Amino acid sequence: MNFAVLQFPASNCDQDAVHAIRQLGHSARLVWHKESALGDTDCVIVPGGFSYGDYLRCGAIARFSPVMQAVKQFADNGGLVIGICNGFQVLTEAGLLPGALIRNRDLQFHCEFIHLKTVTNDSPFTNRIPTGKILRVPIAHGEGCYFADEPTLAKLKANNQILWQYCDTSGNVTDAANPNGALLNIAGICNERRNVAGLMPHPERACESILGSDDGKWIFESIFAALEAKSVAQAA
């Protein structure tokens, strides 16, 4: 499978995403923010970092870049897009995902492992995550507090769009397990069409056991499986 990893000025998890995808046996390449076409791409990763220095507001400038217009088109055509950390912020700013990410409730940057409960397997980003498996992956953000108004939250719940919630080791969704104050402990969501997802944790930092956890690979394995199924369907 071919992954396009966007590269904005001061993306800094772009190379990590490329590394993780290649490590898992697929191909990935960087796509510069000034490009207006994605080329031969099966899935787009909007990586973490501080795109455009996070000036103005996290992700607020990136949405105007030429490559994001191509990503919107790609998503409109049903292509898979996943935003990680700053990438999640970019996708909400670009209107590809609902809600917003605001300052962590204690106003501090948090870099630590957290536990994630997968709310549904019904998405291209979660289909392979074993039922009941609690993922241990790191976060690293200052503005990861997911926020949305009541109707949006209601819609997210009704449509089963909440993919991951912060939880404790046993999978209980508690306030103590919430690192940033996110509403409903939301760590990641998808759009209504279920082809665009965003999450604050960094699965690409947890794909090899030498890094302390390889739980993140379940998310990428899910994407590979979804793409596989899609190409089989197309071939048929």
Add this chain to the structure above:
Amino acid sequence: MTEPAITPELIQKHNLTPEEYAHAVEILGRTPTYTELGVFSVMWSEHCSYKNTRPLLKTFPTKSPKILVGAGEENAGIIDIGDGIAIAFKIESHNHPSAVEPFQGAATGVGGIVRDIFTMGARPVCAVNSLRFGPIASDVAADASLLKNSESGQSRLTLAATNEAGASLRETSLPGAGNADLEAARDGNSAVANNRRLFSGVVSGIAHYGNCFGIPTIAGEVYFDKTYEGNPLVNAFCLGVLRHEQITRGAAKGVGNPVFYVGPATGRDGLAGAAFASQDLTAESAEQQRGAVQVGDPFMEKLVCEACLELLATGAVAGMQDMGAAGLTCSTCEMAARAGTGIEIELDKVPQRAPNMSSYEIMLSESQERMLIVVHKGREEEVKRIFDKWDLPWAEIGIITDTGRMVVRHGGKLVVDIPAKKIADESPVYQREAVEPAYIKEVRAFRLDGIPDLANAAEAADILKKLLAWPSIASKNWVYRQYDHQVRDGSVVLPGSDAAVIRIKSDSLPVMSAELAAKIGDTKVPEKLIAMTVDCNGGYVYLDPYEGAKAAVAEACRNLACSGASPLGATDNLNMPSPLKPELFWQIAESVRGLAEGCKAFNAPVTGGNCSLYNQSPAGPIDPTPTISVVGIIEKPEHVTTQWFKDEGDAIVLLGEPVENTPMQGLGGSAYLQVIHGKKNGLPPRCDLEVAKTLHTTLLGLIQSGLIKSAHDCSEGGLAVALAESCISQLIARDTPRLIGATVDLTSVRRASSRAEGGAETGSSVASPYRLDALLFGETQSRVVVSCKPLDAVKVIERAKLMGVPAAQIGKIGGDTLTVKTASGEFSAPLTELHDAWWNSIARAMA
């Protein structure tokens, strides 16, 4: 623009002595222009010239077959780590700027050192820092009365510490000072508040810069002591990786080659910061010097770094240097001096942020994130293309000449014309006078007689909790959680163990040029594991600079050994008071002697470093703090070892002599004496380098044979704290520590180590048995707590003894308490309590 006339007052304002000025006139053969005076001032500041310390620095070991770029040659040293890969690393201070403006001061400290690394052609892969602040908690206030009663007669130098109440001892010892006490307490509270402000500002500054740049801040150390009040220390370390062929030199090679300025425009910020860093901090510093503090933009740095690495891969670059201290002045002068060429630049072409900047201002500005690049003639277009791609300003500002002169023109006028090599290489050198300070005699004479030993080990549980909560010992999670320590997918051992470990993978390396790729092919290189740590107990160094500095190196190397690494090289940061006072220069000279011997003994050559002198505030000088960072290599992934206990039932073995055979029994300068008895006194633990070396080799051997499951060194707080940390320091995830208890029996250790058993004799005989407090909380050097499978314990102990390292099984892992039995009673502390004291102490102080 008219420039001021050169007067004796102006010369003095530039921190040049009349002799230095005379030498400048001699070099020029005429009176310098105002801009030239500025150039001499910054080039001959301590920060750039090491004029007071160069004779001392020459005593450092700097050679090893693995060193590819040695100390003083370039912006950072480079060491071969095998398979064609090398690492570049260096530490540098940003103390004075951080005292004035903690956030920007610390942020630009990170920016500066990161630039030093990618300037060498390396990709920066991790950052480390070493920080010192005044006390952030006033809860040991009660202990101040102890000091008041017992030590009022001592000199100020001796007293500059431990009084956590923040009240100066001169004030508290005033007779009948009812109101003065209150006042002092109030002053103390505002001092503590200010220390917290500096601490939180520095940590946010480091986090801001490092996180945005995208470099994992993976290790560090923080101490809090009264001596650093008003003069915090901020030392930033960066490590980068590259292939041998990718080493880039900061030399202005190739007559006729164009000189490019890249990066953001020059402004008036950071004017003459290097000169500022080479003065005492005064009460007015904050107001007067704010303009000397630079403002950092990590976003810009990230772009400049990526663009430079991309440019280097084209092969168009002949030489590159960052504009750090002394900005355009230092970079042009040093590049020409290194190549033996001349350089001519036109200031009108330099991108400028502010209107009407004078040549003096442009030459001395320390605006951040700027680079000077010498490009092979004819390949200018490649520079333009790449910097345009990254939307970065660039300008062709000059040319390399064969005149050997640094020539600067501005507005059609010649403003600087100086022989580059002379000013760079002929800076003044001073052999300062060193006199042992009077307080050292008091330190040597200090004995434990007046300090009651614990009557029963039962008392130790509360003391242990107090020590674990003491901010210098407490977990630094409040700090490192704010740093992204996992970006770049390389962090193997995260902050919170003895040393941090990163892996270097093929794609960590900078992109290769086409020629290089054709030559060596795009073959994958095996992953490398690099461990690093930074250490220095300034209190030890104050009490005995030579032993304290040796101990700093020994601790750093011990931390590496505990992690499964052997040393490759070191970088030092001398944070010292004024060299002009013989008593203080003695501290500097003795510290350097200790560092040099330590680095020699552990085969850790110094590849570069930094001197920060004049670290003193109106309250007095800081404790001499020769921070040392040692970098090591771990041969195989299975050798990576962490400090926390692993499995119930495992055996706990103590490697090393339990208590040193001296009158102080390892309690001199200890955290225990400071926290519990309010004294920072007595000769610190002796550091026998041979003993240390044997311990490290033995431990490494044991780790490499797969026998060791955890290893943690005994340092501040001694054996009891080391055991407690081994029980409580593993972190699974947020709010999810893994606590694992231990039952330790020290009754037999005490017997086994007595003379009669014939352990490691040292010749002299001290008849008195160990004190209980010395056994539990003494900081005797060269001790490591390891754990292993119960069946392996005998093997571990036998092998250690065979190598000459004292070893004894002292306990077993399991349960939910730390229980310690001694010949004089026992104590048992629930792990949850110990963990809470240790883990939350700093967060509570900062809440």
